[in-house]
Amino acid sequence: MEFHLPPEPKFVQIPREFHSLENDGPFEKCLKCEVELLHSGLPYMIERVFVLDEPIIEYAMCESCVLKSQSELSAESRQSVTDYMLSHLDIASRMQRLSAWAETGKDDASAMMDRCLFSGNRAEDCREKQIAAWCRGNQMRVDHMFPLMISGVAIEELNGVLSEQTRGWIDDFVGDSFGMPPEFCDNPDFRPVLI
DSSP, X not given: OOXXXXXXXXXXXXXXXXXBTTTTBSOOBOTXXXXXXXXXXXXXXXXXXXXXXXXXEEEEEXXXXXXXXXXXXXXXXXXXXXXXXXXXXXXXXXXXXXXXXXXXXXXXXXXXXXXXXXXXXXXGGOSEEEEEEEEETTEEEESSSOSEEEEHHHHHHHHHHSOHHHHHHHHHHHHHHXXXXXXXXXXXXOOOOOO
């Protein structure tokens, strides 16, 4: 099967799905260091977590803060998440979808998030879901992994491979960053896999 992809990742205007509810527009600052994101030229990640259609967590974080935060996760959890991703990601299917999207010439990348990257569940059928993207300025990167959507089912499975240390770090991150206790949603098995 032949794929027709751009030689480099494509960048498109950041879609509304990745806008801040608080700002009613693009995220402007890093959650941790508060560096300005839209005009700094720095790469940054956006994550949003939804229960039904309601965002319960959303933030943007510069690449430097993402890397620092990832270093806080246990080595065991980082390896377990990598193993989970490798065993659940159908890279051929994802590349085929990316190729088809690239051939349309459209700037709307929502088709790349209409199914869970790992379970294949349709976004519209997911009670809980998480979306993530890498951006620079007002542009979102589109490549073989991002933007992505992870269903609540896959998030629960990922939580199952995390160490207690990492689950505690995520609970602290949510509490410290958003003022929310770990039991912030009504599904006790659902803990967003942030960062």
